[in-house]
Amino acid sequence: MLVTWRYHHRPKSFVQSLDPRAWLIFFGCFLVATVMTWDLRLLLPLLGVALFFIFSSRLTWRETRRAWLFITGFVVFFSGLTLLTGRGGMEHYTVEHVLAAARAPFSLFGWTPTLTVSAERLMFAASMLVRVFSLASMTILIPYCINPAQYGVAFRGLGLPDKFAYAMDLTMRFIPTFGRDFQLTMDAQRARGYELEKLEGGLFAQVRKLAPLLVPVTIHAIAGSEDIIDAMDLRAFGVQPRTWLLQLVYQRRDQILIALGVMMMVAYTALSLIGFGRLWVPEALQAFPVLGG
Amino acid sequence: MTTPVPASVPLVNVAGLSFRYRDRDTLAIQDISFEVPAGEVLLVAGASGCGKTTLIRCLNGLIPRSYKGELQGRIELLGQDTASMPLARISQMVGTVLQDPERQILGTRVLYEVAFGLENLSLPRDEIRERAEQALAYLNIMDLRDRETFHLSGGEKQKVALAGVLAMRPRILILDEPLASLDPASAYETLDFVRQLADEGMTVIMIEHRVEDVLRIRPDRVLFMSEGRLRYLGVPEGMAGAIDTREVKLPASQIIARARTEPPEPTVVPLLQPEDPPSAPIVRFEHASFGYEPSLPVLHDISLDIHRGDIVAVLGPNGAGKTTLIKHAIGLLKPTEGRVLVDGRDTRQLSVAQVAATLGYVFQSPSHMLFAPTVHDELAFGPRNLHHDPAQIEKEVIHALDVVNLRGMENDPPLALSFGQQKRVSIAAVLAMRSRVLVMDEPTAGQDYRNVLDFMDAIVQMPGFEAILFITHDVDLAVIYANRVLLVSGGWLAADGAPRAVLGDAERLRRCRIVPTSLLELNLQRPTSAGRFLRAEELARAA
Numbered sequence: 061m062l063v064t065w066r067y068h069h070r071p072k073s074f075v076q077s078l079d080p081r082a083w084l085i086f087f088g089c090f091l092v093a094t095v096m097t098w099d100l101r102l103l104l105p106l107l108g109v110a111l112f113f114i115f116s117s118r119l120t121w122r123e124t125r126r127a128w129l130f131i132t133g134f135v136v137f138f139s140g141l142t143l144l145t146g147r148g149g150m151e152h153y154t155v156e157h158v159l160a161a162a163r164a165p166f167s168l169f170g171w172t173p174t175l176t177v178s179a180e181r182l183m184f185a186a187s188m189l190v191r192v193f194s195l196a197s198m199t200i201l202i203p204y205c206i207n208p209a210q211y212g213v214a215f216r217g218l219g220l221p222d223k224f225a226y227a228m229d230l231t232m233r234f235i236p237t238f239g240r241d242f243q244l245t246m247d248a249q250r251a252r253g254y255e256l257e258k259l260e261g262g263l264f265a266q267v268r269k270l271a272p273l274l275v276p277v278t279i280h281a282i283a284g285s286e287d288i289i290d291a292m293d294l295r296a297f298g299v300q301p302r303t304w305l306l307q308l309v310y311q312r313r314d315q316i317l318i319a320l321g322v323m324m325m326v327a328y329t330a331l332s333l334i335g336f337g338r339l340w341v342p343e344a345l346q347a348f349p350v351l352g353g
Numbered sequence: 354m355t356t357p358v359p360a361s362v363p364l365v366n367v368a369g370l371s372f373r374y375r376d377r378d379t380l381a382i383q384d385i386s387f388e389v390p391a392g393e394v395l396l397v398a399g400a401s402g403c404g405k406t407t408l409i410r411c412l413n414g415l416i417p418r419s420y421k422g423e424l425q426g427r428i429e430l431l432g433q434d435t436a437s438m439p440l441a442r443i444s445q446m447v448g449t450v451l452q453d454p455e456r457q458i459l460g461t462r463v464l465y466e467v468a469f470g471l472e473n474l475s476l477p478r479d480e481i482r483e484r485a486e487q488a489l490a491y492l493n494i495m496d497l498r499d500r501e502t503f504h505l506s507g508g509e510k511q512k513v514a515l516a517g518v519l520a521m522r523p524r525i526l527i528l529d530e531p532l533a534s535l536d537p538a539s540a541y542e543t544l545d546f547v548r549q550l551a552d553e554g555m556t557v558i559m560i561e562h563r564v565e566d567v568l569r570i571r572p573d574r575v576l577f578m579s580e581g582r583l584r585y586l587g588v589p590e591g592m593a594g595a596i597d598t599r600e601v602k603l604p605a606s607q608i609i610a611r612a613r614t615e616p617p618e619p620t621v622v623p624l625l626q627p628e629d630p631p632s633a634p635i636v637r638f639e640h641a642s643f644g645y646e647p648s649l650p651v652l653h654d655i656s657l658d659i660h661r662g663d664i665v666a667v668l669g670p671n672g673a674g675k676t677t678l679i680k681h682a683i684g685l686l687k688p689t690e691g692r693v694l695v696d697g698r699d700t701r702q703l704s705v706a707q708v709a710a711t712l713g714y715v716f717q718s719p720s721h722m723l724f725a726p727t728v729h730d731e732l733a734f735g736p737r738n739l740h741h742d743p744a745q746i747e748k749e750v751i752h753a754l755d756v757v758n759l760r761g762m763e764n765d766p767p768l769a770l771s772f773g774q775q776k777r778v779s780i781a782a783v784l785a786m787r788s789r790v791l792v793m794d795e796p797t798a799g800q801d802y803r804n805v806l807d808f809m810d811a812i813v814q815m816p817g818f819e820a821i822l823f824i825t826h827d828v829d830l831a832v833i834y835a836n837r838v839l840l841v842s843g844g845w846l847a848a849d850g851a852p853r854a855v856l857g858d859a860e861r862l863r864r865c866r867i868v869p870t871s872l873l874e875l876n877l878q879r880p881t882s883a884g885r886f887l888r889a890e891e892l893a894r895a896a
Contacts, residue, residue: 209461233461236503241721247685248722251714252782253706253738272734275724279768283720287456293419294449295470295521296441305468305481 074116075205080214082314083206087198089321093328094195097337098152100183102328103190109324110194117205124200131196139189144175149184152339156180157348179345187339208232213304222302230288238281245276363388363429364525364556365412370426372407372416381407382581385426391524394547394557396567396589398601399578400801401772405560408578409527412558414443431524444470448518452530454510463489463497463505463513470521488520492546507671508539515546526550528559532566533798536670536826538866544570562801564592564601565871577601602802602829605872605889612893620891623813625821627662627836633697634658635711635790635820636682640691643677647689651677653844654691659790663820664813666831666852669841670866675824678841679792682822684708710739713783717795719775720768728754728770728778729763735786746785753781756815773804777811784817793823797830809834828870831856832886840865852886853877 075083094106121128142148146156156178164173206214212229216222246256249272256273292298310318331337370385382404389395397405410416417424418440428435430446451457460466467485476484489495492512497505505513511531518526528547532540540563548570551557561567564575568589575592577585585595593607636659644650651674659665659682667675680686681693684700684707693700695711713735716722725731732753736746754760757777762770767778776796783791791812797805805827812821813834825831831838831852838855840848842865848855856862857877862869869877876886879895887895 209465229461230459233459233502237455244716244721247680248714248716250685250705251683251709252722252735252786253709254734255704255706255738272724276721280718280720284453284456287451287453288459290415290419291451291457291459293415293440294413294444295517296444296473297469299439299441299473300475302472303475303478303481305465305472305478305485307478 073118073205075113075201076117076207077313078317079308079310079314080206080210081217081308082310082317084214084218086317086321087202089325090198091195092325094191096328096332098184098187098191099337099340100187100190101340102331102337103187103194107190107194110197113201114197117201119201119204124204127200131193131200135189135192135196138192139185142188143177143181143185146176146178146181146184148188149181149339152184153180153341156351157341157346158351159345159348176351178351179341179348180339183341183345184339210306210308213306213308216304217308223298226297226302234288237284238277241280241284242273242277245273245280248276249273363390364431365389365558366427366429366432367412368427368429370408370411370424370428372411372422372424374407374420374422377422380581381422382411382578385578385583387576387583387586389525389556389558391556392551392554393574394551394559394570394572396564396572396575397558397560397578398562398564398575398592399584400600400803403578404581405578406529407581409449409529409558409560412525413447413449413527414438414440441474444523445474445521446523447525447527448521448523449527450511450514450518450529450531452533454507454514454534457514458502458510458517460502463494463500463502466502466513467516467520469517474521484520484522485516488516491519492516507534508536508542511535511539511543512546515543519550523555525556525558528557528561530560530562532561532563534671536866537566537828537868538670540566541569541868562601565604568604597803599803599806600801602805605870605875605892608889609875609893612890617894618890621810621814623664623834623836624816625662625664625813625818625836628660631658631660631662634660634694635696637694637697638681638691639694641681641688641693642690643681643686643688651844652681652688655681655846656691657839657846657849659820659822661819663822663837664835665820665822665837665839666835667822667824667839667841668826668828668831668865668867669847673841673865674844675841676794677844678839679714679794679822679824683712683714683792685714706738709735709786709788711788712790712792713786713788714792715776715779715783715794715796717798719772719779722779722782723767723775726766727764728759728767728781731767731778732781732785735782739786749785749787752817753784756784756817757781757811772800773808776808780812780815784815787817789819791818791821793821795825796823797825797827805830828856828867829872832870832873832876833888836885840867842866 090106090109094103097103157180158176158178159182160177162175211232212225215228216225254272328337366388368386371380371383373380385408397408399405407416410420411424411428414435416422430443435443458466460469464485467488468481471481471484486495486498489498492515494509494512494516497509497513502510502513531543535543544567547557547559559567559572572589574587575585575589576583577592577596579600585592593603593611598608598611638655638657641652641655642650643652655678667678669675677686681688681700684695684703684705687701695703695708700708723731725734729750732750733746736749741749754763757780759774759777759781767775770778780791797808800808809830823830835852838848838850838852839846840855840861847865848858848861856873859869872889875892
């Protein structure tokens, strides 16, 4: 199996035509705007923005299927848990209006288990679902849509020092190598009868049983890093500020995107500061009976 | 590429050089002195651990700047003492291509990789682009300019690494085992470039175990090292009489000449011999084809049998599909068409663990598999996975340790052993599983000639295996040890048969990028009734 970075060049894809700096700045603004609000009415436009970028990126279901299934499973599970238990939402509401309640037909030591769905829990779960899904969708786009050769120069352009910025390039360069080494070790141990899928025992026992994979991969990475450091030293890395051959130039669309991102962040921050970012519960739902009332 | 300088001016002047690493008690190199003029190719040879790499690190400035220790003596490059020079300045005088281009290549794309050193020198963008493209054009790899470096072949990576160094326009070029991972044809292409560079005035210092291959480009002198000391410095023709011919791989004619003056060594006879008639095959490929993607087939319609007594060498150029073929035999990959049978059972119905009881696979680098705290635990790992009885496992571990001659080292950590010992532990791990067929991928890559012969002599005399299968780029390994050769090219089985039948077809070898060695040619000159091929020492006696 070949292990490669996820980026694929897609002609005429809007996201890939952007300067990676503009995209990263917009992503940062989107992140701030999203975490500023729990109001579903304000979150839905952000979801729209995320959907716009996903559909304009030309990602195919086949190449992103695993990521989407993981995110969907994660979001649905935790949103469902929130809806049924009210976990995490208590700080956003003090009163709950009961939409439905189901009491167990038995009691344990005088306590009867009851499942309550309130308007507040429902809206909180819906807001969380939209929030996490929007953020995850935008995050998925990063590895698929930013050219791995542009990470270093993009972060340098965002003000990071040469050494940190080039570390990003090195990471992109050696992820496939690391993946291939991992696959080699996996093959070597499977040829000795090791079956990863048959790991048994508790968490610590399972981690311990991963040693046949983790130890060789780690040792190999450490040994290989000596060569990498030598190769960098031998070509004068870090002795003075470096020129980056690749030069990124903002286009008009990049400037517009950054401006929109900043406006979005400022607007959502301002709305949050004047009290519009709180959890929204439609008035119609507040007509239901109050829990414990 | 380089500014010509008078051949009489020594570009490298080393005087009384000694070095001891900070964490070692003994000197890695001692009292080394030599000069190298412009345009000379100096071949540095010697067994593993003789100090070659330390010498190179002193020349390119990594010692003492990155590797600390006690340095004595003087190094002058282009007439200037390097003691107080920053590494950035030395790197513009000396370019170094490391042994493993995979780790040396730092850029994700070829152009950025070649430009890396120039970017670090803060040159203007236009100049960087111009010099990088000149280096690519010089090496005839302009077509690789925008390719991702990870997807390049071994030979292409070697050239890209070289281009990255040449772009900095050094006067001196150091190559550390540049042929280690290349197939013969790619190795010869690399060597031709080296000769061309030297002819244009560059000084080249090349470390290489494959001395026979390097002699083809007429190095001006050879520097032979042993135990940290300089043992021979002179023309290549004088080397055979001055050194132990088992430490480096020399042309067969030189080994024969030397062997005639020495007492004969005991003949190594493989325990395994082909059966006549052969019994039921242990492994059978029936029209097996495979591709990671349907549109990109890697193997095409492979049909072959592995029988008891076979010692099979799998030869072919880089990317031919040799490893993919072997992975089908051990069940790591399943064919997309046709089938592969192990002991008569389709590998699609077998887990890799079930196949491991029949075929044991030793990877090229032992560091990809060793993990346990002791040699004993390492050897018991496989049998435990195969659910052998605990008492049986103890017997299997002891038997394996005896066979590979590692008794007494049961409690040593495998990762602290020497490379040769680690190799033996990896073989013992297969032996302990009671695998009947030993499968090895490049068993001798990167080892010196003495270790290669000792290792393979031990393998073919090891009891417990019914057949041996190994992938190699070293044609002489096939000549000396195999009783059958598979030639793989472009995913097809180009030939399968006795060594004389397969390796005697010069045109087919050329098509498969296999370059005949002097040992093969001398063997082919012997009468066809002579049976198996002989190693050079045996040829000396046979003549």
